[in-house]
Amino acid sequence: MEKIVNEILKAPKVIVLRHIMADPDAIGSQYGLAQLVIEQGQAKQVLIAGDVPSTLKELPPFRNSSLSLSEKLLTESDFEKATVVILDTSTINRVDFGPLDFSVLNKAQKVIKIDHHPVGLDTHGQPKDNYPKHTIRYQDTSASSTSEIISNLFEVNTYDISLMSLPISQYLYTGILGDTGKFSYAISPRTFNTVANLIRGFDMKDFTEINHAMSTTTLEEAKMKGYCYDKMVVDDDTANIIISREDLNKHNWPADDMARFVNLLGTVQGITKWMMCVQEEDLSWRISLRSTEIIVNDLAEEYGGGGHPTASGILLPANSNNMTIIQEIKEKLISKQ
Amino acid sequence: MEKIVNEILKAPKVIVLRHIMADPDAIGSQYGLAQLVIEQGQAKQVLIAGDVPSTLKELPPFRNSSLSLSEKLLTESDFEKATVVILDTSTINRVDFGPLDFSVLNKAQKVIKIDHHPVGLDTHGQPKDNYPKHTIRYQDTSASSTSEIISNLFEVNTYDISLMSLPISQYLYTGILGDTGKFSYAISPRTFNTVANLIRGFDMKDFTEINHAMSTTTLEEAKMKGYCYDKMVVDDDTANIIISREDLNKHNWPADDMARFVNLLGTVQGITKWMMCVQEEDLSWRISLRSTEIIVNDLAEEYGGGGHPTASGILLPANSNNMTIIQEIKEKLISKQ
Structure with a gap:
């Protein structure tokens, strides 16, 4: 030393x-x-x-x-x-x-x-x-x-x-x-x-x-945070938020900036697992799966994604079927233990 | 000892x-x-x-x-x-x-x-x-x-x-x-x-x-926060938010709970003074004035209120003229140095 x-x-x-x-x-x-x-x-x-x-x-x-x-x-x-x-x-x-x-x-x-x-x-x-x-x-x-x-x-x-x-x-x-x-x-x-x-x-x-x-945050970030709080949906101990290209275009927010707020969902009492779905400019979906304790990367892997046990992600290339897949992942996350 | x-x-x-x-x-x-x-x-x-x-x-x-x-x-x-x-x-x-x-x-x-x-x-x-x-x-x-x-x-x-x-x-x-x-x-x-x-x-x-x-916050508090971020208006270094009875009734939020979020406005970069106006059930308005440094209780006193130099309040009894007074206070706060 x-x-x-x-x-x-x-x-x-x-x-x-x-x-x-x-x-x-x-x-x-x-x-x-x-x-x-x-x-x-x-x-x-x-x-x-x-x-x-x-x-x-x-x-x-x-x-x-x-x-x-x-x-x-x-x-x-x-x-x-x-x-x-x-x-x-x-x-x-x-x-x-x-x-x-x-x-x-x-x-x-x-x-x-x-x-x-x-x-x-x-x-x-x-x-x-x-x-x-x-x-x-x-x-x-x-x-x-x-x-x-x-x-x-x-x-x-x-x-x-x-x-x-x-x-x-x-x-x-x-x-x-x-x-x-x-x-x-x-x-x-x-x-x-x-x-x-x-x-x-x-x-x-x-x-x-x-x-x-x-x-402190910029006014823009504050508005994004507000949007996330407003749009988040809670099922029991699972929170999710789905942000489409249309939503982002309306406010002129880049998908990357929005994805930074994924852990905001985890600050709500009783939430132990959560997902954020953000649609990129090329219409692909970036899905972030998070949890306080339970393993979620096996679910990510099921859909071609991966990452850490409690912080992983999935990328869904542009496809008309994506909203169905997102609903499916959401349901699996809700019932996951 | x-x-x-x-x-x-x-x-x-x-x-x-x-x-x-x-x-x-x-x-x-x-x-x-x-x-x-x-x-x-x-x-x-x-x-x-x-x-x-x-x-x-x-x-x-x-x-x-x-x-x-x-x-x-x-x-x-x-x-x-x-x-x-x-x-x-x-x-x-x-x-x-x-x-x-x-x-x-x-x-x-x-x-x-x-x-x-x-x-x-x-x-x-x-x-x-x-x-x-x-x-x-x-x-x-x-x-x-x-x-x-x-x-x-x-x-x-x-x-x-x-x-x-x-x-x-x-x-x-x-x-x-x-x-x-x-x-x-x-x-x-x-x-x-x-x-x-x-x-x-x-x-x-x-x-x-x-x-x-x-x-962590409850989901209800998270939604209230989101609402505050969304509704806040910024003029230069001054932020304000005006929440009417109608707004509160729509979400079934008590005025007291909303007023707790007054300092949220101060977490936005560049904001040095801010005011939150919340309409009570009896249609009176509770106005909170805050600042990081400059004195605001003189402005509160001008309207029959008072408090600490950087954290003070005004109560406006129910009156059809209140929105005009609120605009007046807002303008004075914006130009205050």
């Missing part, structure tokens, strides 16, 4: 990367570590890369970040003699290298992986993550988030809390918030102690404003 | 009370303390009282509570020689005595008040809370909740975590959740350290199920 911290703090050049389709933990841990190295490390150059989704660009700690202003596309030469730290990314193909690919890691001096996702082992007991051979790994699947790991790794070094600046605390706090659904799941006593240490000594407003920002 | 704990743990008879219109912190701290005394105190009799709202009766830690099963209406004689602990209740008139009133406190041996609400002082420097003269007070307005105070008071005594049973931890955890809006506001480093101590040693499922339960 201390070895990794020293490797990072003493490196002359540090690049911090994370996964594609970034979420708050990916960016929070990346910005947090980069800022830690800038403030406490010996590196003359600290670089970050990766696309930031527009919704995250608006979050308070990222919105005014000096790091996001200094962002640029990395080139191959940036990787020369660099210590590359890759965060929150279980397999190498999910690293956001910008226009580059993982072959640039050959130019790096060292590659360090820090992550909380589980990774399978191959027959030689090596992690099946396709990282370069000499990668130094710090993996802790008991942590809520990579931001929690980064906080813990550096807590020793920043025992004097005045050494940890507000931006660092805010970045890491946001990452923990993101991966725990605002302290709803994946929590542990360590999560709460870590947060206590992160926020100590600062004005609580600097953190409650992040909480508030993560609870 | 230790004195209060000893007073409670050594008392031969303990009654734990809290405020009317109970919320999760009132019940969480009450049940938590009562269970602590049962498990660790010397009392032969531990009594609680107060009405529990039906929505809270369904929450996991209260639903299966052995305490709720033993509840009964207290009589005057119950108070004889009792140590009465009153939690989370700033002034005596808000204590839930059931069918009794505060005069029964004359029969008590001791009255102890534990609370996190601020109380003004009279000209003699005495708290203006109308509690009996010899009340022993423990007040800490820096605590998120009374449940946080109870946790901290007893942490010393239960340093060996195995002494704190799961129900106690769950009760107090639920109270903290309630008064912080699931760790959204009123938080401090102490809040998070307290939670870490409460949940340590237990299965996290016993707490995440409470998180989940506090995020």
Whole structure:
């Protein structure tokens, strides 16, 4: 643990990367570590890369970040003699290298992986993550988030809390918030102690404003939510919602955006399984099956779909018979135990 | 601090009370303390009282509570020689005595008040809370909740975590959740350290199920939410929703239930002030004005209403002219800075 911290703090050049389709933990841990190295490390150059989704660009700690202003596309030469730290990314193909690919890691001096996702082992007991051979790994699947790991790794070094600046605390706090659904799941006593240490000594407003920002939605999203609540149908412990192309066209809503609200159906009391059916532009239907506990992916597989036991999906290509099939799946889900 | 704990743990008879219109912190701290005394105190009799709202009766830690099963209406004689602990209740008139009133406190041996609400002082420097003269007070307005105070008071005594049973931890955890809006506001480093101590040693499922339960709504509430999202109108940074008797009758929704969703309007990005107008059965209009920061109670006062700077209300008695007045208030709120 201390070895990794020293490797990072003493490196002359540090690049911090994370996964594609970034979420708050990916960016929070990346910005947090980069800022830690800038403030406490010996590196003359600290670089970050990766696309930031527009919704995250608006979050308070990222919105005014000096790091996001200094962002640029990395080139191959940036990787020369660099210590590359890759965060929150279980397999190498999910690293956001910008226009580059993982072959640039050959130019790096060292590659360090820090992550909380589980990774399978191959027959030689090596992690099946396709990282370069000499990668130094710090993996802790008991942590809520990579931001929690980064906080813990550096807590020793920043025992004097005045050494940890507000931006660092805010970045890491946001990452923990993101991966725990605002302290709803994946929590542990360590999560709460870590947060206590992160926020100590600062004005609580600097953190409650992040909480508030993560609870707000755009007016458009609010209207979509309202539509889902209004249209959902409940049979006993099963909820379903069927949203046709006509419905979506009427409001000019993209099918993808609507599908994001699938878990809204699970927030209604007594609902233990639910399905959302959304018709795509090509008139195919995307069906999402969810449950709190019972297995639903066997039902998905029955119709050519698949996924996780409690979160799976089916794609029905455009066909005049689809509404009959949807009714059939619905009935099977209702009677499923 | 230790004195209060000893007073409670050594008392031969303990009654734990809290405020009317109970919320999760009132019940969480009450049940938590009562269970602590049962498990660790010397009392032969531990009594609680107060009405529990039906929505809270369904929450996991209260639903299966052995305490709720033993509840009964207290009589005057119950108070004889009792140590009465009153939690989370700033002034005596808000204590839930059931069918009794505060005069029964004359029969008590001791009255102890534990609370996190601020109380003004009279000209003699005495708290203006109308509690009996010899009340022993423990007040800490820096605590998120009374449940946080109870946790901290007893942490010393239960340093060996195995002494704190799961129900106690769950009760107090639920109270903290309630008064912080699931760790959204009123938080401090102490809040998070307290939670870490409460949940340590237990299965996290016993707490995440409470998180989940506090995020769910009934189908009826979900439909009401959907209706609010759908009907809300946004002008720049101001949102408004006007719900007539006709609208409510159509869905058979009580005006009171709808008014609970006023803060939903504040969760839309960019909204800094909002108003909800709901028509009561007697055709009067109840208007709620809210803001994130700017003062709105001056506008409320202009129309005979009042309240807090950022949360105030107006009542317009039935009158054919009311829609004009509502439009007027709406315009004033929009242009307010």
